[in-house]
Amino acid sequence: xxxxxxxxxxxxxxxxxxxxxxxxxxxxxxxxxxxxxxxxxxxxxxxxxxxxxxxxxxxxxxxxxxxxxxxxxxxxxxxxxxxxxxxxxxxxxxxxxxxxxxxxxxxxxxxxxxxxxxxxxxxxxxxxxxxxxxxxxxxxxxxx
Amino acid sequence: xxxxxxxxxxxxxxxxxxxxxxxxxxxxxxxxxxxxxxxxxxxxxxxxxxxxxxxxxxxxxxxxxxxx
Numbered sequence: 001x002x003x004x005x006x007x008x009x010x011x012x013x014x015x016x017x018x019x020x021x022x023x024x025x026x027x028x029x030x031x032x033x034x035x036x037x038x039x040x041x042x043x044x045x046x047x048x049x050x051x052x053x054x055x056x057x058x059x060x061x062x063x064x065x066x067x068x069x070x071x072x073x074x075x076x077x078x079x080x081x082x083x084x085x086x087x088x089x090x091x092x093x094x095x096x097x098x099x100x101x102x103x104x105x106x107x108x109x110x111x112x113x114x115x116x117x118x119x120x121x122x123x124x125x126x127x128x129x130x131x132x133x134x135x136x137x138x139x140x141x142x143x144x
Numbered sequence: 145x146x147x148x149x150x151x152x153x154x155x156x157x158x159x160x161x162x163x164x165x166x167x168x169x170x171x172x173x174x175x176x177x178x179x180x181x182x183x184x185x186x187x188x189x190x191x192x193x194x195x196x197x198x199x200x201x202x203x204x205x206x207x208x209x210x211x212x
Contacts, residue, residue: 052203
């Protein structure tokens with residue numbers, strides 16, 4: 001498999017690699033950025049991360065200062081798209097996504113010419129319009 | 145404070161391209177530093193896959209609720 005995209009949408013779960021022990025996903029993120037791939041996510045995730053700051057700090061047992069550093073790193077490396085830029089695609093996305101909660105990711109993809117999504121949720125692959133790349137598949141790209 | 149000076153003889157014919165190359169190298173260098181720090185911090189993180197999955201599901205459902 002070759003890397004065929006210049007834009008990749010990151011599922012919420014992938015973004016959590018910025019807050020947990022996950023050197024594999026962190027390595028892939030760095031590699032993709034160095035290759036010039038734009039990593040994209042809906043902006044509401046940042047608002048949610050901020051709203052849940054105390055919970056994340058408690059679960060991860062990291063300091064508030066380190067949380068701020070991780071969050072600012074995420075904001076520096078990932079392009080965050082406001083809802084207004086993909087809301088027109090939400091109803092179309094509803095026909096593709098496995099659950100309504102995943103609509104923003106499919107809508108974002110549709111708004112960016114069907115850009116692929118990086119997700120490890122198997123149900124995302126139950127459609128053929130948008131390419132879904134798992135961590136394993138991306139790892140495969142870089143190991144060749 | 146320690147000062148590090150890097151000296152490099154750039155061939156005349158590459159002078160025009162040097163700035164572009166330097167910019168790219170510095171961008172990747174800064175990113176390497178950033179990710180080394182991220183790895184260092186998160187190596188001690190106790191956030192589990194299960195907790196991360198639960199939180200990301202919650203985040204998505206919150207967005208979903210706002211759009212019903």
